[in-house]
Amino acid sequence: MTGKLTAGLAIAVPIVLFGLLGPLLVQDPSRVDDIGLSAPGAGHLLGTTQTGQDVFAQLAYSTRGSLIVGAVVGVLTLLLSGFFGIVGAYAGGWLDETFSLVINVMLVIPGLPVVIVISAYMPDRSLLLVSVVLAITSWAGSARVLRGSTLSLRSRDYVLASRVAGEKRWRILLVEILPNLVPLLASQVVFAVIFAILGEAGLSYLGLGASGTFTWGTMLYYAQNGLALRLGAWWWFVPPGLLLALFGAALALINFSIDEIINPRLRSQTRAARRGWRMSREQLRKAKEATL
Amino acid sequence: MTRLEVRGLVKEYRLRDGFRSTRLRAVDDVGFSLDHGRTVALVGQSGSGKSTIARLLLQLERPTAGEILLDGRPVARRGAGLTRYRRLVQMVFQDPFASLNPHHDVAHHLARPLRLHHPDLSRADIDARIRHLLERVQLDPGLAGRRPHELSGGQRQRVAIARALAPSPGILIADEPVSMLDVSIRLGVLNLLADLQREEDLGVLYITHDLATARHFSDDILVMYRGRIVEHGPADEVILNPKHEYTRLLADATPNPERRFGEESRTPG
Numbered sequence: 001m002t003g004k005l006t007a008g009l010a011i012a013v014p015i016v017l018f019g020l021l022g023p024l025l026v027q028d029p030s031r032v033d034d035i036g037l038s039a040p041g042a043g044h045l046l047g048t049t050q051t052g053q054d055v056f057a058q059l060a061y062s063t064r065g066s067l068i069v070g071a072v073v074g075v076l077t078l079l080l081s082g083f084f085g086i087v088g089a090y091a092g093g094w095l096d097e098t099f100s101l102v103i104n105v106m107l108v109i110p111g112l113p114v115v116i117v118i119s120a121y122m123p124d125r126s127l128l129l130v131s132v133v134l135a136i137t138s139w140a141g142s143a144r145v146l147r148g149s150t151l152s153l154r155s156r157d158y159v160l161a162s163r164v165a166g167e168k169r170w171r172i173l174l175v176e177i178l179p180n181l182v183p184l185l186a187s188q189v190v191f192a193v194i195f196a197i198l199g200e201a202g203l204s205y206l207g208l209g210a211s212g213t214f215t216w217g218t219m220l221y222y223a224q225n226g227l228a229l230r231l232g233a234w235w236w237f238v239p240p241g242l243l244l245a246l247f248g249a250a251l252a253l254i255n256f257s258i259d260e261i262i263n264p265r266l267r268s269q270t271r272a273a274r275r276g277w278r279m280s281r282e283q284l285r286k287a288k289e290a291t292l
Numbered sequence: 293m294t295r296l297e298v299r300g301l302v303k304e305y306r307l308r309d310g311f312r313s314t315r316l317r318a319v320d321d322v323g324f325s326l327d328h329g330r331t332v333a334l335v336g337q338s339g340s341g342k343s344t345i346a347r348l349l350l351q352l353e354r355p356t357a358g359e360i361l362l363d364g365r366p367v368a369r370r371g372a373g374l375t376r377y378r379r380l381v382q383m384v385f386q387d388p389f390a391s392l393n394p395h396h397d398v399a400h401h402l403a404r405p406l407r408l409h410h411p412d413l414s415r416a417d418i419d420a421r422i423r424h425l426l427e428r429v430q431l432d433p434g435l436a437g438r439r440p441h442e443l444s445g446g447q448r449q450r451v452a453i454a455r456a457l458a459p460s461p462g463i464l465i466a467d468e469p470v471s472m473l474d475v476s477i478r479l480g481v482l483n484l485l486a487d488l489q490r491e492e493d494l495g496v497l498y499i500t501h502d503l504a505t506a507r508h509f510s511d512d513i514l515v516m517y518r519g520r521i522v523e524h525g526p527a528d529e530v531i532l533n534p535k536h537e538y539t540r541l542l543a544d545a546t547p548n549p550e551r552r553f554g555e556e557s558r559t560p561g
C-alpha cells in the first residue's frame with residue numbers, strides 16, 4: 001500500500017458510502033419549504049436553496065447520481081474496450097483489422113461535441129442515457145491502450161510455451177494473458193470514471209444533463225440559475241463543487257498508484273522512495289536534476 | 293521411440309517496405325531427422341533461420357512448403373492428432389525470464405501440461421508428479437509455490453526444462469537454452485539436459501552459436517547458413533574436417549585447445 005493509494009481511498013471511500021447510504025437517511029430533496037434561502041443551521045445541516053429545499057438532502061442524492069454515472073460508464077468502458085481491444089488483438093487477422101478500424105473511427109469522433117448534439121436532440125434524458133452516451137464516446141482510447149499491450153503480451157515466450165503445451169486459445173487468453181492486463185484495465189476504468197463524472201457535471205452545468213435527477217452537475221446548474229454566487233449562498237454551490245473536486249482527485253491518486261504498480265520504474269522516481277535511500281539533501285537535488 | 297523428420301522445409305516471410313513487398317526466405321529447402329536417443333546440434337550465425345526452424349517444428353507457424361513427419365506420418369494441424377504431437381514434441385525456450393508467466397507460480401507451469409496430457413490424474417497424483425519433476429531437474433520441491441521472479445536464472449531454466457518434460461515427450465527442442473544464463477552455470481544446465489536425454493531416451497535438437505558445446509554434447513551437427521543447411525555430419529567430422537567454407541570460418545573462430553597446443557609445441561622456444 002503506497003501513500004497515494006491510502007490517501008486516495010481515504011477520500012473516495014467515505015464519498016461512496018455517503019452516496020450509498022445518505023439518500024436513505026435524509027428527507028425528500030425536492031420538498032419545497034416557504035423558509036426560502038437560509039444559511040446552515042438547526043434542521044438544515046447545509047442550509048436550504050431558494051425554494052427552501054434541503055441542500056444536504058440534495059447533496060446525498062447528487063452524490064448517488066454522479067456515482068451511478070461513473071459506475072455505468074466504468075463498466076461499459078471495461079466491456080467495450082476489453083472486447084474491441086483485447087479480443088481483437090489476441091485473435092489477429094481480419095478480426096483485428098476490423099476491430100482496429102472501429103476503434104480508430106471512434107477515436108477521431110470528437111467526444112464532447114457529439115455528446116452535446118445527442119443530448120440536445122433528446123428532450124427527455126434519463127441518467128442512464130447520459131451515461132451510455134458518455135461511455136460510447138470515450139471507450140476507444142482505452143481500447144487502443146489495451147490493444148497495444150495485448151499485442152505485446154501475445155507474442156511473449158510464455159504464451160508460446162503454453163501453446164506448445166497444448167492449451168486451448170480461450171484459456172491462454174483468460175489464464176495467461178488477462179491476469180497480466182488487470183492493472184492496466186483497472187487504471188483505464190478509473191480514468192473512465194473520472195472522465196464520466198466530470199463530463200456529466202459539465203453537461204449538466206450546460207443544462208444538457210439528465211432531466212429530473214440530481215447529480216453534482218445539476219446542483220451546480222441550479223445554484224447558478226438561482227444566483228447563489230451573487231447572493232453569497234456558499235452553502236449551495238461549495239459542497240457539490242468540493243465533492244466533485246475531491247472525488248476526482250482521489251480517483252487520480254488511485255490511478256497514479258496503479259500506474260506505479262504497472263510500471264515499477266515510476267515507483268523509484270518518487271521523492272518518498274528516494275528519501276528511503278537515505279540520500280542527503282544535496283544528493284537528492286542532483287538526482288532530481290539528472291532525471292529532469 | 294519417436295522419430296521426427298523434416299523434408300524440403302521452406303519458410304518465407306513477406307516484408308513490407310513502403311508499398312513494395314519483398315519475400316525473405318528464412319528457411320530454404322531444409323531436410324533432416326531427429327531420432328530418439330540422439331542429440332543433433334543446429335549451429336549457424338545470427339539470423340540464419342535456426343529459431344524459425346524451431347517454431348515450424350513446434351507448429352507455432354506454418355511452413356510455406358515442405359513437410360514435417362512424426363514417426364513417418366504427416367503432422368495433424370488440429371484435434372487429437374495435434375494434441376498427440378504436442379505431447380511428444382516439446383521445447384525449451386532461450387530466455388528463462390520471458391518463458392515463465394510472472395503471474396503464476398512454478399506449480400502452475402508444471403501442472404498445466406500434466407493436466408492437459410494426462411487428464412485422468414488425480415490432484416494428489418499431479419502434486420506427486422510436480423515434486424518428482426522438480427527433483428529430476430535438481431531443484432528443491434519446495435520451490436513449487438514460488439513465482440518466477442523469486443528464482444534465479446538457472447533455477448528458472450530448470451523449471452522450463454521440467455515443464456518441457458512434464459508431458460513425457462520423445463523429442464526436445466532447445467533453442468539456445470543457456471545463452472541467457474551466466475557463464476558459470478551454463479555447463480550445469482547443459483549437463484542436466486544431457487543426463488535427461490540419456491535417461492529418457494530423448495531425441496534432442498540443440499540450437500546454438502557455440503561450436504565447442506555443440507561438439508561436446510551432440511552426436512551430429514547441422515551447419516546452417518542463410519536459411520540452408522550447408523553441412524551435415526557426425527560432430528567430430530564436421531569440426532575437424534569442415535567441407536563448407538562457412539564451417540571452416542566458424543571452426544577457426546572458436547577456441548580449440550588441441551590445435552593451439554599442437555601449434556605451440558611445433559614452434560621452437
Ligand SMILES: Nc1ncnc2c1ncn2[C@@H]1O[C@H](COP(=O)(O)OP(=O)(O)OP(=O)(O)O)[C@@H](O)[C@H]1O
Pocket residue numbers: 305306316318336337338339340341342343344345
Ligand atoms: N515473423 C517474422 N517476420 C519477418 N521476418 C522474420 C520473422 N521471424 C524471423 N524473421 C527473419 O528470418 C530470419 C531468421 O530468423 P531466426 O530468428 O530464425 O534467426 P536465428 O538463426 O534464430 O538467429 P539468432 O541466432 O540470432 O537467434 C531473420 O532474417 C529474421 O529477420
Ligand SMILES: [Mg+2]
Pocket residue numbers: 342343344467
Ligand atoms: Mg534464434
